[in-house]
Amino acid sequence: MRAFLKELTRSQVWRSIFRHGLPLSNRTRAEAVFYNFFLHLHPTKVRKRSIKYTYTWGLGGLSAGLFIVLVLTGALLMLYYRPSVQQAYNDMKDLQFVVSSGQFLRNMHRWGAHAMVAIVFLHMMRVFYTGSYRPPKEFNWVVGVVLFVISILLSYTGYLLPWDQLAYWGISVGTNMVRAVPFGIGENISFVLLGGHAVGENALVRFYVLHCFILPVSAVLFMGIHFWRVRKDGGV
Amino acid sequence: MDDSHELKSSFSRRHFLELIGLGAIGVTAAGSIVLSGEYLSPNVVKEAPMRFKIGSPETFPPGSVTLDKDHKVFIVRAKEGYFYALSAVCTHLGCIANWKADDGIVACPCHGSKFDREGRVIDGPAPRPLQRFSMSLDDLGQLVVDRSVVVGEETVLKV
Numbered sequence: 150m151r152a153f154l155k156e157l158t159r160s161q162v163w164r165s166i167f168r169h170g171l172p173l174s175n176r177t178r179a180e181a182v183f184y185n186f187f188l189h190l191h192p193t194k195v196r197k198r199s200i201k202y203t204y205t206w207g208l209g210g211l212s213a214g215l216f217i218v219l220v221l222t223g224a225l226l227m228l229y230y231r232p233s234v235q236q237a238y239n240d241m242k243d244l245q246f247v248v249s250s251g252q253f254l255r256n257m258h259r260w261g262a263h264a265m266v267a268i269v270f271l272h273m274m275r276v277f278y279t280g281s282y283r284p285p286k287e288f289n290w291v292v293g294v295v296l297f298v299i300s301i302l303l304s305y306t307g308y309l310l311p312w313d314q315l316a317y318w319g320i321s322v323g324t325n326m327v328r329a330v331p332f333g334i335g336e337n338i339s340f341v342l343l344g345g346h347a348v349g350e351n352a353l354v355r356f357y358v359l360h361c362f363i364l365p366v367s368a369v370l371f372m373g374i375h376f377w378r379v380r381k382d383g384g385v
Numbered sequence: 386m387d388d389s390h391e392l393k394s395s396f397s398r399r400h401f402l403e404l405i406g407l408g409a410i411g412v413t414a415a416g417s418i419v420l421s422g423e424y425l426s427p428n429v430v431k432e433a434p435m436r437f438k439i440g441s442p443e444t445f446p447p448g449s450v451t452l453d454k455d456h457k458v459f460i461v462r463a464k465e466g467y468f469y470a471l472s473a474v475c476t477h478l479g480c481i482a483n484w485k486a487d488d489g490i491v492a493c494p495c496h497g498s499k500f501d502r503e504g505r506v507i508d509g510p511a512p513r514p515l516q517r518f519s520m521s522l523d524d525l526g527q528l529v530v531d532r533s534v535v536v537g538e539e540t541v542l543k544v
Contacts, residue, residue, distance in 0.1 A: 347432065
């Protein structure tokens with residue numbers, strides 16, 4: 150076994166992936182974090198105070214983790230869900246009662262979404278109470294607010310997709326609120342959002358595309374900026 | 386000396402080409418924003434028509450309130466025999482209200498708004514009475530409702 154491991158770590162493939170040996174000095178340990186794709190999200194040096202669990206409560210990391218859970222379960226749900234008026238509700242019911250582990254994945258996605266909204270909100274409160282929004286980090290607070298809004302919009306657009314009574318009237322009410330924007334602008338936003346005057350086939354497809362592509366991609370973009378700035382400011 | 390000063394202050398070829406380049410980018414960007422906006426706003430929507438037939442007057446007994454779900458309209462026939470068409474779309478946030486025959490009211494399931502059979506608000510958050518749409522008879526004596534024409538509260542169709 151030992152001989153095999155030694156042979157493995159000496160192989161061309163291994164050495165092309167890990168281009169250095171075990172980090173044995175402080176310098177090489179720092180470099181291991183520096184040059185690793187996954188670890189490079191962390192700064193190479195953090196203050197002892199900021200890794201104290203009760204300072205951050207790990208809420209930012211939990212939000213990011215939930216986002217990954219939601220992307221993975223969401224991608225799997227997309228395999229059985231078709232965004233059409235004829236099929237959407239039945240596909241959702243099939244996921245619950247016919248597809249193996251469908252109920253589990255759907256519930257993971259559903260509860261994960263609820264949890265994400267709650268955790269993102271708690272994260273925002275933590276940042277507020279520890280005063281971490283103050284200069285020079287004030288722009289990252291703005292990016293965070295954008296991410297918060299995207300989380301809410303993701304939650305809201307996902308709400309229509311089961312195409313049940315709750316979904317239908319929830320979206321009817323929400324888009325009618327948009328209509329309250331004055332000077333006819335509200336009517337136009339609502340019309341473009343729904344692709345019509347009432348919630349129907351067009352609205353379902355539009356919300357599906359927003360939910361599965363446009364909003365997640367924007368979230369990833371803003372998350373990139375958010376994490377980059379956290380790292381530059383010496384956060385965890 | 387004079388020549389170089391003149392070159393600096395004059396409208397140079399480089400500046401001219403820069404302006405053309407930036408102008409082209411600006412025109413393209415503006416055009417793509419306008420075209421994207423137009424693309425997002427559908428030109429044809431397959432929704433129930435605004436003007437539609439609902440049948441002959443005899444099919445509605447006097448004193449009845451009938452909901453046409455497809456067109457979101459109540460066809461009301463008063464005891465005296467005249468007709469009017471009330472929008473079933475709640476004026477609060479757009480849910481479809483239902484006729485409650487037992488109580489003789491129109492009630493919205495979403496936030497509890499209540500209207501009388503004339504469409505006036507009795508209770509709940511609705512800010513305005515239900516809209517009343519134009520009704521008429523066509524050449525064959527069929528009732529026609531036009532949702533694109535909103536009429537006053539006193540307007541009725543006598544048959």
